[in-house]
Each structure stands twice: as C-alpha cells, then as structure tokens.
Amino acid sequence: MGMLSAFANPHRFLALSRWLAPLFYLLGAALIAWGLWQGLWIVPRDDYQGGDIMRVMFIHVPAAWLAMASYSAMAGASFVWFIWRHELADIAAKAIAPLGATWTALCLATGAVWGKPTWGTWWQWDDARMMSVLFLFFLFLGYMALRAAMDSRQKAARAGAILAMVGALNVPLIKFSVDLFTSLHQDSSVITAEGPKMASVYLWPLLMSGLGHSLLFGALVMTLMRAEIWTRQAARHRARLLAGA
Amino acid sequence: MMDLLPDFGKNAAYIWACYGIGLVLIGGTVIGVLVKARSAKQSLARLKGDDGDVT
Numbered sequence: 001m002g003m004l005s006a007f008a009n010p011h012r013f014l015a016l017s018r019w020l021a022p023l024f025y026l027l028g029a030a031l032i033a034w035g036l037w038q039g040l041w042i043v044p045r046d047d048y049q050g051g052d053i054m055r056v057m058f059i060h061v062p063a064a065w066l067a068m069a070s071y072s073a074m075a076g077a078s079f080v081w082f083i084w085r086h087e088l089a090d091i092a093a094k095a096i097a098p099l100g101a102t103w104t105a106l107c108l109a110t111g112a113v114w115g116k117p118t119w120g121t122w123w124q125w126d127d128a129r130m131m132s133v134l135f136l137f138f139l140f141l142g143y144m145a146l147r148a149a150m151d152s153r154q155k156a157a158r159a160g161a162i163l164a165m166v167g168a169l170n171v172p173l174i175k176f177s178v179d180l181f182t183s184l185h186q187d188s189s190v191i192t193a194e195g196p197k198m199a200s201v202y203l204w205p206l207l208m209s210g211l212g213h214s215l216l217f218g219a220l221v222m223t224l225m226r227a228e229i230w231t232r233q234a235a236r237h238r239a240r241l242l243a244g245a
Numbered sequence: 246m247m248d249l250l251p252d253f254g255k256n257a258a259y260i261w262a263c264y265g266i267g268l269v270l271i272g273g274t275v276i277g278v279l280v281k282a283r284s285a286k287q288s289l290a291r292l293k294g295d296d297g298d299v300t
Contacts, residue, residue, distance in 0.1 A: 036264070102270055109270075110263040110267065113262050223282045226285075
C-alpha cells in the first residue's frame with residue numbers, strides 16, 4: 001500500500017519508475033530467456049501432452065495469463081479512476097490496453113499454431129475458450145478505438161473506464177470456459193482448487209517464464225505511462241505558452 | 246549451428262513458429278514503446294528548453 005501511495009503522484013511515479021522500469025526490463029528478459037532455455041533445451045518431451053509440441057506451453061501459457069491479468073489490471077485502474085478520478089489510474093489503464101492486446105494476440109496466435117498438430121485445426125468457431133479470448137482481444141481494441149473517438153481526455157477516460165469495467169465480466173468466463181462449456185482446450189493444470197497438476201520439471205520453468213513476462217509487461221506499462229505523463233505535461237506547457245502569447 | 250538447435254521432429258515448424266511470433270510481437274512492442282517514450286521526452290524537453298526538468 002505504501003508503494004502504491006508513492007506511485008499515486010505523477011512526479012513520484014516518474015522518479016520511482018526511472019530505476020524500477022530498467023530493473024523490470026532486465027529481470028523480465030533474464031527470466032524469459034531462462035524459461036525459453038529450459039522449455040526448448042532442458043525439459044524432457046512429454047508424450048502424454050503430444051510430445052515435443054508441449055514446448056509451446058512456455059510461451060502460450062504466460063501469454064494467456066498476461067492477457068487475463070492485464071485486462072483485470074486495466075479494469076481495476078479504470079475503477080480507481082471512475083471512483084477517485086485519479087489521473088495516474090487513467091494513464092495506467094490507457095498504457096495497459098495496447099500491451100494487453102499484444103499479449104492476447106500472442107496467446108491467440110500461439111494457441112492456433114499449437115492447435116493444428118494437436119487437434120487438427122487452427123481454430124474452432126464454437127469453442128468457448130477460443131471465442132472468449134478472441135472477444136478479450138476485441139475488447140482491448142474497442143477500448144483503444146473508443147478512447148480515440150472521444151473529443152476530450154475526460155470523455156475518453158470515462159467511456160474507456162465504463163467499457164473496461166463491463167468487459168471485465170469476460171475474464172472469469174475465459175477462466176471457467178473449459179469447465180462450463182464443451183471445449184477442445186484442456187482443463188486448467190496450474191491454477192486449480194487442488195493445486196498444480198503439472199510435474200515440477202515443467203511447472204518451475206513455466207512459472208518463471210510467467211514471472212518474466214509479467215515483469216517485462218510491468219516495465220512496458222511504466223514506460224508508456226512515463227511517455228503519457230510527458231505528453232500531457234507538454235500539452236499543458238503548450239497551452240500555457242499560447243495563453244501567455 | 247544446426248547442431249545447437251534441438252530436434253523436434255515433425256513438430257519443429259510449429260514450435261519455432263510460435264517462438265518466432267513471440268519474438269516479433271514482443272520485440273516489436275519493446276522497440277515501439279521505447280521509441281514512443283523517447284519521442285515524448287524529447288518533445289517536452291524542447292518545449293521547456295535546455296534547462297527543462299524532465300525526469
């Protein structure tokens with residue numbers, strides 16, 4: 001909570017993120033590289049999961065986690081803006097959207113490529129898991145398009161916040177889609193009520209890879225937030241110059 | 246060089262395609278974000294002049 005309070009002021013955020021973002025870039029890249037090395041070179045093939053194709057898991061699953069987590073974070077930041085009108089929360093939500101769309105696209109693309117040799121198809125239009133993740137991708141795009149269509153920053157923040165909060169209903173639907181509906185997708189094997197069902201030789205590289213993607217994502221969010229703060233400061237500076245002229 | 250790469254048999258193209266997509270998407274995003282931040286910082290610095298305080 002103390003760290004969040006420190007972040008709540010744009011000037012403190014700029015000072016803190018100046019060293020925190022590079023640290024996150026370094027740690028994130030290192031963990032992703034370690035997960036990649038483990039996933040492609042070290043862990044044994046798992047014939048139960050289709051042989052070597054299960055190595056796609058080390059990029060597909062972190063992308064799926066980030067897709068859902070980033071939307072939840074965007075909805076959370078939108079909620080904070082909506083209730084307390086905190087500018088930094090709106091800046092965070094705006095920064096998360098394009099990055100969340102990227103990781104969701106990565107999840108969809110790697111899932112399709114994994115699906116072809118595993119299920120014999122790239123895509124299934126009536127599959128609840130696939131369609132709910134595709135809907136998540138369109139929610140990110142819709143959020144960005146809606147903000148861009150508004151003629152003032154305040155209207156963009158308000159419309160975006162409402163869409164982000166309503167769209168958050170899709171996140172639990174994605175998580176439980178394989179339990180509630182018929183799906184080609186396998187059941188959850190890491191985040192389950194009984195704990196992970198996966199052997200530790202696969203679980204640790206997967207968790208470290210997930211942490212690496214999260215840190216890299218966090219670094220990118222901080223960088224985009226810094227850029228947005230500078231852009232808003234520049235706009236205010238220009239307005240002052242024009243008013244004084 | 247090829248000896249360094251693991252042999253994934255008939256699934257090799259699918260596996261490398263996934264990691265290739267990841268490299269392009271994430272690498273492109275990192276570069277795009279850093280360029281955008283640099284551009285925003287330089288714009289503000291130009292407006293404020295040489296003595297502008299841009300953290």
